[in-house]
Amino acid sequence: MKSIIILGSTGSIGTNTLDIVQRFPEEFRVVGLTAGGNVDKLEAQIRSFKPKAVAVSTESSAATLRTRCAGLPVEILAGEDGITQVAAMPGAELVISAIVGAAGLVPTLAAIRTGKHIALANKEPMVMAGKLMQDEAHKHGVRIFPVDSEHSAIFQSLEGHRLEDVRRLILTASGGALWTLTKEQLHSVTPERALQHPNWKMGSKITIDSATLMNKGLEVVEARWLFGISESRIDVLVHRESIIHSLVEYEDRSMIAQLGLPDMRTPISYAMRYPERMPLDLPSLDLTEVGKLTFAKPDHDRFPCLNLGYESLRVGGTMPAAMNAANEVAVEAFLNGGVRFIEIADVIRSTMEAHAQREIAGLDDALEADRWAREKAESLVHALPR
Ligand SMILES: NC(=O)c1ccc[n+]([C@@H]2O[C@H](COP(=O)([O-])OP(=O)(O)OC[C@H]3O[C@@H](n4cnc5c(N)ncnc54)[C@H](OP(=O)(O)O)[C@@H]3O)[C@@H](O)[C@H]2O)c1
Missing domain, CATH: 1.10.1740.10 (RNA polymerase sigma factor, region 2, helix turn helix motif)
Known part of the structure; x- marks a missing residue:
């Protein structure tokens, strides 16, 4: 069983990743999720996948989510610091980096620095600081698996x-x-x-x-x-x-x-289960x-x-x-x-x-x-x- 964190779980790549998790529940356990402001979708994901911690971009979104998820065993964090804490939380081997834009740089780097392998969809951090990310990955024994189909x-x-x-x-x-x-x-x-x-x-x-x-x-x-x-x-x-x-x-x-x-599920699944291939229907x-x-x-x-x-x-x-x-x-x-x-x-x-x-x-x-x-x-x- 591989424990994973999905950064940007409410987006197109994030939901495709969760679709794969749903098809192979015996293979993946979701321990952390992060989103921007889509509280409705994140709440539904919390109920389905039961992560230990989640984070959203703003304190007000986090407050709404805390009210809605009262009684559920999930820690709800806020802001870039909260998203970075989820990216760095212990107990996960793989982080699916799928935030859009530069906002993914700090959390993805934090995941690398805590020794987690990366399935990288969020290309912008690699554009902004590619050498730094590769140097850090090397230093921490981390592999960066591409998700971008090309x-x-x-x-x-x-x-x-x-x-x-x-x-x-x-x-x-x-x-x-x-x-x-x-x-x-x-x-x-x-x-x-x-x-x-x-x-x-x-x-x-x-x-x-x-x-x-x-x-x-x-x-x-x-x-x-x-x-x-x-x-x-x-x-x-x-x-x-x-x-x-x-x-x-x-x-x-x-x-x-x-x-x-x-279909992005093919490259996502390859990054998630490298070097084995998943029997996708x-x-x-x-x-x-x-x-x-x-x-x-x-x-x-x-x-x-x-x-x-x-x-x-x-x-x-x-x-x-x-x-x-x-x-x-x-x-x-x-x-x-x-x-x-x-x-x-x-x-x-x-x-x-x-x-x-x-x-x-x-x-x-x-x-x-x-x-x-x-x-x-x-x-x-x-x-x-x-
Ligand atoms: N979609 C594809 O097929 C595809 C293919 C190859 C590469 N990629 C790359 O993968 C990344 C994600 O693309 P996407 O199409 O999945 O994007 P998307 O559908 O717009 O989803 C973006 C995700 O990032 C979250 N987010 C947005 N702004 C944020 C912020 N400031 N802080 C924290 N989280 C934030 C969104 O949360 P909310 O939903 O809550 O706003 C959502 O979960 C991009 O870098 C893209 O270039 C995508």
Whole structure:
């Protein structure tokens, strides 16, 4: 029986993880859960999975939950400190890191520092402080298993091979909701339109990141740190069907890929029970039904955010953290009607141009870059003509 903690249990990855736990109750025990503000969903999860401790973002959400769960044997904590305490609590071997955005950095690092293995969905901390996270994981004997479908595919395609033999990593990209639109049409895209992802049902932030291709920019940075391969050897291939989840090319020009229908339960379960595979009762991929698979080069003119990901790695230090923070601010502003779709890239680029990058010697450097970039990006958003 493996004891697990889920950070971000009320989100898309969190609920998919609990779906797996429900299918294999003899294999996993949930000891800790955390959420932002979705008290209704967390209460239902407490009743079903009986964790020892949970945490939510605010004291008022915690107070509501304490009233509703009075009499249940669960400790209810609040704020970033409370979420971090749950991430670090003793008695768990694996933490599913599935908070969205930079808010996951401190708790995920706390989980690493207390020696728990990580199933990493929350890519933003790896973007902000990838080297620091890997150094800490090394120091504490922790393994970081990728959950992102592309990185899981690469992880699986690397199994049994030597890293020295890898020529390049190829991340596939669905192209998101807006791939077929012209540059002119992108000017008037609404949040509702951008949220209509063709293949994946995900949280709103990552769905917008998919539409801008910033998600792929973040994933290039994530891959650099997860696999220790420089950005010059990481390519992106647009593959609309999301059947090939990513590929590795070896020195002999042989390519190994991982395929499957788009369902996050496959990569989540692989990270949860590595190296064994779970017998998931999901539909099989029928390639005769798919018929053909298509591939295209990324279009950097219509979707400039991907190149910002590469650029952030070339500059290094705190630049990826600044880029990530600016993206979070711009995406939230877009969802709230404060910036237009095509302005998201402008806000990120201008923030990066203004950022004086420093080396990341410790967590505070990443957090300070995040704080600075949020302030800068917010001022840029407010200065936009309306
Ligand atoms: N969804 C996917 O298929 C997918 C695939 C690959 C990678 N990922 C990555 O996995 C992460 C989660 O994505 P998602 O789609 O599951 O997101 P989501 O559905 O929006 O869920 C996010 C989770 O984080 C919690 N949360 C939000 N803000 C928080 C804060 N400030 N402090 C603490 N908790 C907070 C939310 O709580 P409330 O619900 O209470 O607000 C929720 O539990 C992201 O980094 C994403 O890039 C997702």
